[in-house]
Amino acid sequence: MDNRPIGFFDSGLGGLTCIPYLMQALPNERIIYFGDTARTPYGSKAEKTIRAFGAGIAGFLAEQNVKMIAIACNTVSSIALGEIRRRHPELPVLGIISPASHTVAKTCSPENRIGVIGTKATIRSAAYPHKILRYNPALDIYQQACPALVPLIEEGIIENEIMDLTLRYYLDQFLSYNEIDTLVLGCTHYPLVRRNITKLYPGLRIIDPSEEMLESIRDALGRRELFASGEAGAKRADNIFYASDLSENFVNMINRIFAGTDLRVTFKSIDLEEAAEREGLDYGF
Amino acid sequence: MDNRPIGFFDSGLGGLTCIPYLMQALPNERIIYFGDTARTPYGSKAEKTIRAFGAGIAGFLAEQNVKMIAIACNTVSSIALGEIRRRHPELPVLGIISPASHTVAKTCSPENRIGVIGTKATIRSAAYPHKILRYNPALDIYQQACPALVPLIEEGIIENEIMDLTLRYYLDQFLSYNEIDTLVLGCTHYPLVRRNITKLYPGLRIIDPSEEMLESIRDALGRRELFASGEAGAKRADNIFYASDLSENFVNMINRIFAGTDLRVTFKSIDLEEAAEREGLDYGF
Numbered sequence: 001m002d003n004r005p006i007g008f009f010d011s012g013l014g015g016l017t018c019i020p021y022l023m024q025a026l027p028n029e030r031i032i033y034f035g036d037t038a039r040t041p042y043g044s045k046a047e048k049t050i051r052a053f054g055a056g057i058a059g060f061l062a063e064q065n066v067k068m069i070a071i072a073c074n075t076v077s078s079i080a081l082g083e084i085r086r087r088h089p090e091l092p093v094l095g096i097i098s099p100a101s102h103t104v105a106k107t108c109s110p111e112n113r114i115g116v117i118g119t120k121a122t123i124r125s126a127a128y129p130h131k132i133l134r135y136n137p138a139l140d141i142y143q144q145a146c147p148a149l150v151p152l153i154e155e156g157i158i159e160n161e162i163m164d165l166t167l168r169y170y171l172d173q174f175l176s177y178n179e180i181d182t183l184v185l186g187c188t189h190y191p192l193v194r195r196n197i198t199k200l201y202p203g204l205r206i207i208d209p210s211e212e213m214l215e216s217i218r219d220a221l222g223r224r225e226l227f228a229s230g231e232a233g234a235k236r237a238d239n240i241f242y243a244s245d246l247s248e249n250f251v252n253m254i255n256r257i258f259a260g261t262d263l264r265v266t267f268k269s270i271d272l273e274e275a276a277e278r279e280g281l282d283y284g285f
Numbered sequence: 286m287d288n289r290p291i292g293f294f295d296s297g298l299g300g301l302t303c304i305p306y307l308m309q310a311l312p313n314e315r316i317i318y319f320g321d322t323a324r325t326p327y328g329s330k331a332e333k334t335i336r337a338f339g340a341g342i343a344g345f346l347a348e349q350n351v352k353m354i355a356i357a358c359n360t361v362s363s364i365a366l367g368e369i370r371r372r373h374p375e376l377p378v379l380g381i382i383s384p385a386s387h388t389v390a391k392t393c394s395p396e397n398r399i400g401v402i403g404t405k406a407t408i409r410s411a412a413y414p415h416k417i418l419r420y421n422p423a424l425d426i427y428q429q430a431c432p433a434l435v436p437l438i439e440e441g442i443i444e445n446e447i448m449d450l451t452l453r454y455y456l457d458q459f460l461s462y463n464e465i466d467t468l469v470l471g472c473t474h475y476p477l478v479r480r481n482i483t484k485l486y487p488g489l490r491i492i493d494p495s496e497e498m499l500e501s502i503r504d505a506l507g508r509r510e511l512f513a514s515g516e517a518g519a520k521r522a523d524n525i526f527y528a529s530d531l532s533e534n535f536v537n538m539i540n541r542i543f544a545g546t547d548l549r550v551t552f553k554s555i556d557l558e559e560a561a562e563r564e565g566l567d568y569g570f
Contacts, residue, residue, distance in 0.1 A: 038334055039324045044440070049323055049530045120533065148447070151436025155329070162433070162451050169447055245334045248405065 002226040005030035005240075006217070007066030009057050012040030013154060013253040014188035015072030016241075018210040023239070025214055026221070028228040031239045032064050038244035041150045042075045043119020043187070050121060054080035055087060062088055067226050069093045070217055074187050074209070075119050078127035092220050097127045099216040100184060100209035105135030113140050113179050117170070118186030120145045128186055142178040146170040146187075153189045154249055156256075163196055175201060182207065192256075242268050287511040290315035290525075291502070292351030294342050297325030298439060298538040299473030300357030301526075303495040308524070310499055311506070313513040316524045317349050323529035326435045327360045328404020328472070335406060339365035340372060347373055352511050354378045355502055359471050359494070360404050363412035377505050382412045384501040385469060385494035390420030398425050398464050402455070403471030405430045413471055427463040431455040431472075438474045439534055441541075448481055460486060467492065477541075527553050 008015065008022075012035050019033065034057050036042075042050050054076040058069055069084065069091055071077045076084075077095035085093045108114055116128040123145040132141055148166055157163055174180070184207045185191055191208050198206065221227050243250050293300065293307075297320050304318065319342050321327075327335050339361040346354055354369065354376055356362045361369075362380035370378045393399055401413040408430040417426055433451055442448055459465070469492045470476060476493050483491065506512050528535050 038330060038338075041436075044532055044534050045323065045530045046532045049532075053323075147440045148437055148442055151326075151440075152433055155432045155436075157433055160454075162447065162454055165450055166447050169445075245330045247329055247331045247334075249329050 001229050002067045003030075003228045004065055004067040005032045007032050007034070007058075007061030007064065007069045008072060009034040009036070009061060009069070009076075010072040010188055011036050011042035011053070011075060012150075012189075013037065013250060014150070014190075014192075016253060017188055017191045018072050018213065021211065021214050022217065026218060026227075028230055029221075030228065032061060032066055032242070033240070034061060034242045034244075035250070036244050037247060037250050040154065041119070042073065043121050043150060044147055045121065047079050047121065050075060051080045051083050055083055058084045058088060058093070062091065066091070068217070068220065070213065071095050072188050072210070072213070074127075075121045078118075078122045078125035092224065092226075094213065094216055094220060096188070096209050096213045097131055099212035100207055101128055101131035102135055103212050104132050104182065104184060104207060105139065108136070108139055108182060110138045110140070112182050113142065114182045114184065115175065115178065115180035116141060116143045116184045116186045117146050117190065118143075119150065120147050122186050128184060142174070142180060144170055144174040149193065150187065150189045153192050154253070156249070156252055158193055158196070163193060164200060167193065167196055167200060171197075171201070175204070181205060185209065240268055286514050287352045288315075288513045289350055289352040290317045292317050292319070292343075292346030292349065292354045293357060294319040294321070294346060294354070294361075295357040295473055296321050296327035296338075296360060297435075297474075298322065298535060299435070299475075299477075301538060302473055302476045303357050303498065306496065306499050307502065311503060311512075313515055314506075315513065317346060317351055317527070318525070319346060319527045319529075320535070321529050322532060322535050325439065326404070327358065328406050328435060329432055330406065332364050332406065332410075335360060336365045336368050340368055343369045343373060343378070347376065351376070353502070353505065355498065356380050357473050357495070357498070359412075359473060360406045363403075363407045363410035377509065377511075379498065379501055379505060381473070381494050381498045382416055382471075384497035385492055386413055386416035387420055388497050389417050389467065389469060389492060390424065393421070393424055393467060395423045395425070397467050398427065399467045399469065400460065400463065400465035401426060401428045401469045401471045402431050402475065403428075404435065405432050407471050413469060427459070427465060429455055429459040434478065435472065435474045438477050439538070441534070441537055443478055443481070448478060449485060452478065452481055452485060456482075456486070460489070466490060470494065525553055 006029055008031055036053060036057060039053060061069055069088065071081065074096055077097045081095040104114060123143045129141045129143065132139060152163060152166060182205045188210060191210060194206060291314055293316055300320065321338060321342060324338060343354055354373065356366065359381055362382045366380040389399060408428045414426045414428065417424060437448060437451060467490045473495060476495060479491060
């Protein structure tokens with residue numbers, strides 16, 4: 001039994017898509033979310049920068065006395081997971097790549113043709129193919145970077161011809177040429193355009209790593225006996241959402257994600273001076 | 286006579302579009318450029334964040350012993366120019382809004398219908414209409430935010446149907462409904478899609494504030510007798526380009542901008558730890 005909160009972070013807003021599932025599946029748990037909206041998007045930045053930013057945020061969450069760090073960001077999970085685990089040996093640190101890779105490896109056969117889409121950094125790291133092939137070396141995996149999707153989604157350009165055209169720009173040839181039948185949404189923003197994708201490519205099987213990650217959080221809490229007791233869970237207002245920049249986009253995205261749920265949340269802007277000092281401490285590598 | 290360099294900065298890569306003109310027009314001058322590629326784009330962030338980032342970079346340039354700070358970023362010029370001037374009373378600090386506003390006010394009549402496009406923050410600040418109307422209160426000015434343009438341009442999606450469609454998404458109705466005949470490109474990224482705009486809307490007069498800013502830099506150097514002597518100008522390799530993130534996009538954008546020129550430049554990645562400490566000093570307001 002452990003009533004400390006779960007630390008959860010993303011490079012920006014995308015990781016918020018996991019939160020309603022997490023809160024509904026594990027209603028006793030408190031969450032501290034950090035979205036690095038001041039420096040989003042990460043996916044086209046250099047690896048050194050991504051490692052420094054990821055380590056800085058993990059350090060911030062550790063200082064908030066969390067019982068676990070869950071990295072909702074595919075880019076950070078691809079590049080910085082090892083670094084963050086080395087810095088926080090006392091905490092379980094979960095990435096988003098392994099759980100989905102395990103599901104793909106388990107449920108696909110050599111007849112399937114598997115596609116992975118993500119940011120430039122995620123695709124360049126080849127984290128998904130490496131993991132999937134480690135679990136099941138017989139599979140065929142193809143990758144495609146889609147760098148314009150995140151900024152368009154962050155601007156709310158979703159139910160729109162521009163989004164459809166951008167998806168077709170990246171996916172038409174990729175899917176047909178490689179005869180993809182299973183597509184991994186290797187970026188937490190992409191579930192927000194899942195409906196566009198299924199409309200454009202109706203036969204495709206879609207894997208959403210956020211759903212698989214939720215299972216792995218539940219497993220890790222269970223294995224280590226870290227579930228929270230009921231009393232703490234009643235205090236829903238204790239869920240805290242930090243953003244390094246509390247902008248209009250942040251508020252719009254939250255409204256979009258939490259529309260239709262009865263979940264109550266509290267939002268806080270993180271103090272920039274404090275954050276810079278904390279990050280300063282963590283940049284030294 | 287003053288052989289110190291000119292400090293020049295932008296939220297990211299857009300400000301680089303001004304540099305070849307500046308180097309050709311003022312070949313004796315050395316330039317220190319800072320592009321905040323680790324935190325770009327600024328245009329949809331909160332005003333407090335934009336002021337803090339702008340002040341931090343201006344402080345960094347002042348420490349490099351520049352003789353002038355030129356803010357190529359429309360968003361920072363709109364939001365943080367006053368703050369930066371207050372912090373650096375010893376230096377001339379030039380924004381990009383005033384010079385273009387002056388040109389519009391001087392060359393347009395009440396028969397013209399003037400449009401301004403920019404980021405959300407620039408448009409919300411109404412910096413262009415305020416300035417233009419101060420110089421010429423008889424003019425009609427209309428504004429349109431185009432938040433998806435910067436991320437698409439930073440991803441190199443330019444000579445492409447997606448860019449044309451995105452431009453039409455923002456501009457078709459705006460231009461025709463308001464009968465715009467003069468369009469101010471209120472973001473330093475937009476000159477990179479100027480060709481798309483003139484192809485889609487052939488009759489439109491385009492105002493590029495970078496060109497007007499160049500004149501204002503020359504004027505300010507002349508008025509204060511700050512021109513560099515010839516000897517320093519010979520050392521072209523002394524031009525330094527700092528980026529907070531030396532990513533693939535940065536290199537691609539530089540190649541695009543400097544293609545076909547004979548200008549030699551040196552690039553440096555700024556040390557993140559140092560930057561965070563410096564910014565920490567400047568965040569206290």
